[in-house]
Amino acid sequence: MNKPVPPPRLRMALIGCGQIADAHLQEAAKVDSVEVVAVCDMHMDLAKQAAARFRVPGIYDNLDRMLAEAKPDVVHITTPAHTHGPLTMKALAAGCHVYVEKPFTLDAIEAETVIAAAESAEKKLCIGHDQLFDPTWLDCRSRIAAGQIGHVRHIESTLGYPISGQFGAVVAGDPRHWVRQLPGGLFQNTISHPLYRILDLLPDLHPRVEARWDRTKYDFPTELWVQLRGAEITGSLTFSSSVYAQRVTRVYGDQGMLEVDFDAQTIRRHTAPKLPGAFGRLEMPFRQWREGARNLQRNLWRFLKCEIHYFSGMRNLMAEFYRSIQQDTEQPITNAEMLRVTRIMDEIFADCRSREERVEEFVPETRELEVVR
Amino acid sequence: MNVFLTGGTGFLGRRVAKSLLERGAHVRCLVRPSSDVRSLQSFIGHDLWNGVELVTGDLTGVDACRRLIGHSDTVCHVAASLSGGTAVMFLNTVIPTRYLLAAASQAGVRRFVQISSLGVYEAANLLTGAQLDEQTPLDSHPELRDPYTYSKIVQEQVAWEYRAQTNLPLTIIRPGVIYGPGRGVLSNRVGLKLGPVLIKMGGSQTLPYTYVDNCAAAVSQACFAENVDGQAFNILDDGLPTGTQLLRKLRRAGQGVRALWVPRPMIGPLSSVYEWYSRWSQGQLPGVITRYRSDSMWKKLNYSNAKAKAQLGWRPHVTFDEAFDRSIAGGQA
Numbered sequence: 001m002n003k004p005v006p007p008p009r010l011r012m013a014l015i016g017c018g019q020i021a022d023a024h025l026q027e028a029a030k031v032d033s034v035e036v037v038a039v040c041d042m043h044m045d046l047a048k049q050a051a052a053r054f055r056v057p058g059i060y061d062n063l064d065r066m067l068a069e070a071k072p073d074v075v076h077i078t079t080p081a082h083t084h085g086p087l088t089m090k091a092l093a094a095g096c097h098v099y100v101e102k103p104f105t106l107d108a109i110e111a112e113t114v115i116a117a118a119e120s121a122e123k124k125l126c127i128g129h130d131q132l133f134d135p136t137w138l139d140c141r142s143r144i145a146a147g148q149i150g151h152v153r154h155i156e157s158t159l160g161y162p163i164s165g166q167f168g169a170v171v172a173g174d175p176r177h178w179v180r181q182l183p184g185g186l187f188q189n190t191i192s193h194p195l196y197r198i199l200d201l202l203p204d205l206h207p208r209v210e211a212r213w214d215r216t217k218y219d220f221p222t223e224l225w226v227q228l229r230g231a232e233i234t235g236s237l238t239f240s241s242s243v244y245a246q247r248v249t250r251v252y253g254d255q256g257m258l259e260v261d262f263d264a265q266t267i268r269r270h271t272a273p274k275l276p277g278a279f280g281r282l283e284m285p286f287r288q289w290r291e292g293a294r295n296l297q298r299n300l301w302r303f304l305k306c307e308i309h310y311f312s313g314m315r316n317l318m319a320e321f322y323r324s325i326q327q328d329t330e331q332p333i334t335n336a337e338m339l340r341v342t343r344i345m346d347e348i349f350a351d352c353r354s355r356e357e358r359v360e361e362f363v364p365e366t367r368e369l370e371v372v373r
Numbered sequence: 374m375n376v377f378l379t380g381g382t383g384f385l386g387r388r389v390a391k392s393l394l395e396r397g398a399h400v401r402c403l404v405r406p407s408s409d410v411r412s413l414q415s416f417i418g419h420d421l422w423n424g425v426e427l428v429t430g431d432l433t434g435v436d437a438c439r440r441l442i443g444h445s446d447t448v449c450h451v452a453a454s455l456s457g458g459t460a461v462m463f464l465n466t467v468i469p470t471r472y473l474l475a476a477a478s479q480a481g482v483r484r485f486v487q488i489s490s491l492g493v494y495e496a497a498n499l500l501t502g503a504q505l506d507e508q509t510p511l512d513s514h515p516e517l518r519d520p521y522t523y524s525k526i527v528q529e530q531v532a533w534e535y536r537a538q539t540n541l542p543l544t545i546i547r548p549g550v551i552y553g554p555g556r557g558v559l560s561n562r563v564g565l566k567l568g569p570v571l572i573k574m575g576g577s578q579t580l581p582y583t584y585v586d587n588c589a590a591a592v593s594q595a596c597f598a599e600n601v602d603g604q605a606f607n608i609l610d611d612g613l614p615t616g617t618q619l620l621r622k623l624r625r626a627g628q629g630v631r632a633l634w635v636p637r638p639m640i641g642p643l644s645s646v647y648e649w650y651s652r653w654s655q656g657q658l659p660g661v662i663t664r665y666r667s668d669s670m671w672k673k674l675n676y677s678n679a680k681a682k683a684q685l686g687w688r689p690h691v692t693f694d695e696a697f698d699r700s701i702a703g704g705q706a
Contacts, residue, residue, distance in 0.1 A: 017460060018460045018461075019457075019460050021460065022458060022459070022460060043463075043464070043468050045463050045467045045468055045527060045531075046460060046463050046464065049459055049460065049463050049523065049527070050460070052516035053459065053516050166456065166457050172407065173405055173406070173407035174406070174407075174431065175406060303657070306653070306654035306655060306657045308657055309655065
C-alpha cells in the first residue's frame with residue numbers, strides 16, 4: 001500500500017528581522033509544513049544576519065520585490081506594531097496568508113479593515129497569541145474541561161515587566177521610540193499576552209472594562225490595572241514594571257483554582273481543605289507539596305523528551321495555522337477573536353486616558369489648597 | 374582638533390573624552406536624553422569641562438548624524454551595544470555606524486576612529502600557540518560567533534567598505550577585553566559564569582586584556598597620530614596574566630571565586646557535545662557554546678601589541694598589577 005503523500009510545504013517569508021523574528025525563524029524550522037524562503041527588513045544588515053544564521057536563501061530590503069520574487073504563500077509580520085496593518089494589507093493584496101505578531105493592529109478600526117480585506121481575498125490570518133498554544137496552558141484548559149475547579153468564575157493575569165530589561169531600557173531611554181507613540185504606549189505592545197489569556201476563558205463580546213494606568217519614576221505610564229466584567233465571569237489584569245519578571249495566570253472556579261506559571265511551566269491546583277480545623281492546615285501544605293512534586297516530575301519528563309522550549313506555543317500555533325491553510329479548515333484563532341481582543345484593548349486605553357484626564361482636571365484644586373495653607 | 378565622540382558617557386568613552394581634553398582637543402560629546410551627564414561632568418573635572426560641548430541626539434539617520442557631527446574634523450566612534458540578541462546588537466551597533474560613516478564622509482572629516490574588538494579575528498582556525506596580530510584575517514564566518522562579536526565584525530567590515538568607496542580616512546582600534554573599576558577583571562575569556570560558579574576554561578591561556586585607561590590613551594592617540602589612515606591596531610597591555618594566574622590573584626585579594634575547572638583538552642570535545650545536544654534537542658539548551666566559539670575564545674595564542682607601539686607610539690602606562698588593584702578597589706571581581 002502506498003504511503004499518503006504529504007502536501008507540499010508552504011513557502012514562508014518574514015518581514016521585520018528584529019528580536020522576535022528569531023523566534024519565528026527558529027520555530028518555523030521545526031514545523032514540517034514550512035519552508036522559509038525569504039527574509040526582508042528595511043535595514044539590509046538585519047535581513048542579512050537573520051538569513052545567515054537561519055540559512056534563508058532570499059534576502060530583501062524591499063517588501064514589494066520580496067513578494068514578487070520569492071512568491072511566498074505565507075508572510076510573517078514581525079515589525080513594529082504601527083506597521084502591522086499596512087503591511088498585512090500589502091501581503092494580502094499579493095495573495096499571501098498572513099501571520100502577524102501581536103498586537104494585531106493599531107486599533108479596532110484598522111483591524112476591521114484588515115479582516116475585511118482578508119475575507120474578501122479569501123486568505124487566512126493568524127495573530128501571535130501563541131501562549132494559548134503553550135503546553136502548560138493547553139494542560140490548564142484540559143484540567144478545567146475535566147472539572148478540576150468547577151465553573152470558571154474569575155481569571156487573574158499578571159505580567160511583571162521590569163523596565164530595566166533589554167527592550168524596556170531602550171523604550172525608556174528614547175522619548176520618540178515607536179512604542180511610546182502607540183495609542184496605548186508601552187502597554188499596547190505588551191498586554192496582549194496577559195489579556196488574551198483572560199479572554200480565552202471570558203467569552204463575552206463586550207465585557208465591562210475599567211482600567212487605570214500610572215507612572216512610577218518614568219515620564220510615561222508603566223503600571224496598569226484592568227478589571228473586566230462579563231455576564232458570569234470576571235477578569236483582572238495587572239501589568240507592573242516594579243515587580244520581578246513574571247507571566248502568571250490564575251483561573252478561579254467555584255471549586256478550586258489553577259495557577260499557571262508560564263516561566264516555570266508549572267500548574268498548581270488549590271482547593272479548599274477537606275479535613276476540618278487544624279487537620280486542614282496539615283492537609284493543605286501536603287497537597288501543595290504533592291502539586292510541586294507532580295510539576296517536577298512532569299517537567300523532568302518533558303526535559304528528557306526535549307520538550308521544554310520558550311516558544312513551544314508559537315511552534316504549535318504555527319503548525320495549526322499552516323495546517324488550516326493546507327486543509328482549508330478554520331483558523332486556529334478566528335478573525336472575530338482578533339477583533340474582540342483589539343476592541344477590548346482600545347477600551348482599556350480609552351478608559352485609562354479618560355481617568356488620567358479627570359485626575360489632571362483635579363490637580364488645580366489641590367494646588368489652590370496648597371496655596372491657602 | 375575638534376572631535377565628535379560617541380559613547381562619551383560610557384565606561385571607555387568618558388576616559389577617551391578626558392584623554393582627548395588633556396591633550397587639548399575640543400570634544401563634541403554625543404549624549405542621549407537619558408544619559409547621566411552629571412556623572413560625566415564630575416569625572417571630567419571642572420578644569421577640563423570647558424572643552425566639552427554636549428550634543429543631544431541619536432544616530433538614527435545620515436542627516437541626524439550630519440547635524441550631530443557639526444564642524445568636527447574627527448569622529449571617534451566608541452558607542453556600541455554590549456548586550457542583547459544579534460538583531461538588537463545590529464540595530465544598536467551596525468546600523469548607527471553605517472549612518473555615522475556616511476555622515477562623516479559627507480562632512481569630509483580628517484579621520485574616523487572606529488572602536489572594534491580583538492574578537493574580530495578568525496582565531497578558530499589558528500594553531501594553538503600561533504601569533505595573533507593585525508595580519509590575521511577577519512573571521513569569515515561571523516554568523517557562527519556570539520552576537521556581540523558578530524556585530525563588531527560586521528561593523529568593521531562596513532567601515533572598511535566606506536573607506537574603499539569614499540576614501541574616508543579610517544583608523545580601527547581593536548581592544549582586547551577592557552577592564553577597570555566598576556567592570557571587574559573577570560570575563561568570559563577566563564570562563565563561563567553559571568550562577569555563583571565559574572566554569573574555568575583551561576587556564577594556561579594568556580588573557581587578551583587592556584586596562585580601560587590604557588585603552589583610552591590608545592584611542593586618543595589614534596585621533597592625533599600621523600600616517601595611520603587605513604590601519605588597524607590591536608590594543609593589549611603588557612605582562613598579561615593567564616586565567617589561572619588571574620584567579621589566584623583574585624583569591625589572594627580576598628575575592629576568591631568558586632570555580633569548576635574544565636581542562637584544556639576537554640574544552641573542544643565538551644563544546645562539541647553541548648553543540649550536538651543543543652541541536653538535537655531543537656534548542657532546549659540554547660546554542661551559546663559551540664566548537665567554533667570555544668576555539669575562538671579559549672585557544673592558547675600569542676597576542677601582539679607591537680604595531681600599536683611602533684606606529685601609534687602608544688604605551689600601556691598602567692601596569693597589570695596597578696590596574697588589578699584599581700579594578701578591585703573600584704568594586705566587582
